Amino acid sequence: MTLHIETPLIASSAMGGKNGQTVWLKMEALQPSGSFKLRGIGHACEEYARRGAKRFISSSGGNAGLAVACAGRQLGVPVVVVAPETTSERARELMRREQAEVFVHGASFTEANALALSMVGERDAFIHPFDDPLLWTGHATMIDEVAHAGVTPDAVVLSVGGGGLMCGVIEGLRRNGWDKVPVIAVETDGADSLAQSIEADTRIELPRIASIATSLGARQVAQAAFDWTHKHPMNSMVVSDQAAVAACIRFMDEHRVVVEPACGASLAVVYAGHPELAGFRNLLVIVCGGVTATVAQLQDWERTLAAS
Known part of the structure; x- marks a missing residue:
């Protein structure tokens, strides 16, 4: 499955x-x-959950963040998404609908990504939008x-x-x-x-x-x-x-x-x-x-x- x-x-x-x-x-x-995005992000989330991750953190104002939220909800793992200020209200609402906690920070992905990385704790997994084997x-x-x-x-x-x-x-x-x-x-x-x-x-x-x-x-x-x-x-x-x-x-x-x-x-x-x-x-x-x-x-x- x-x-x-x-x-x-x-x-x-x-x-x-x-x-x-x-x-x-x-x-x-x-x-x-x-x-x-759900293909790769779902695969990554399943693997990180298997390794013991208790929370997923992502930096994305769009499809990647929504895929993490969707995967986390299905796996029963809490999700935090840091989205840049350019993220539409619709995208934020879609992520919240999937039970993600959404923070809006920074003018671009670079700033949002930096905050997301700073939030990653010992039992968290960081889910990158595109750069992960x-x-x-x-x-x-x-x-x-x-x-x-x-x-x-x-x-x-x-x-x-x-x-x-x-x-x-x-x-x-x-x-x-x-x-x-x-x-x-x-x-x-x-x-x-x-x-x-x-x-x-x-x-x-x-x-x-x-x-x-x-x-x-x-x-x-x-x-x-x-x-x-x-x-x-x-x-x-x-x-x-x-x-x-x-x-x-x-x-x-x-x-x-x-x-x-x-x-x-x-x-x-x-x-x-x-x-x-x-x-x-x-x-x-x-x-x-x-x-x-x-x-x-x-x-x-x-x-x-x-x-x-």
Whole structure:
């Protein structure tokens, strides 16, 4: 029994069909916490509980914090989440609904993370949003499910924030013998720490996040994520906030599922029919989900970005 569920793998007629291409959607937005995060965070929480942790502490204003709260509630372990001031009231309420104690501190993740770390006691476990090998092993199970379904992808499209999803997907690809399957790593302009790191050939830190896709808002990717850019076939792409939001709204219309712009980034390159995707017959897209955006907010962003 795991804390996450096995999610549907859907061949999308709305997104595929061009030049005989099939676009497979791994619907991680349907996880109980609303995003893929529950896979890795659930796995980590189970392991830390097994080691004797009596409380989980996390620093996240979004999907990771909600996943920790969801995992802690199911395991019967108290959860403290330190969220930055930019965290929406909706996100705070969702975490409290899962019985987490929520503290709001600092202008950014950096300050919130520092406070969270200072709170960790001897019997606590700190649950990092993206930089923990336990998380990557948990995230890798989504690729195991694709393999068990009998689908062999020619490429995987996914969004990158801190790089936890990417590390997990690559771990999954490699343990299923798909070492040569390339990853298309997508970010939004203003939250593109991986793309800039690849260009500079060193792990850079963004001075600030200048994108509405706040779930991609890691100013620096995990070291392991950057290391994979030298060891696994990869293509980095950057899309605009406007393209990401438009993709969210189109996806909602076509698939009746609401996702946030961080997820919309990867959907956008598929909708755009990017030339570099044309040669792949079976294209796997990780619909990573996200619960911080509402329909009304997506529509408001669409109007604002169109006017700017």
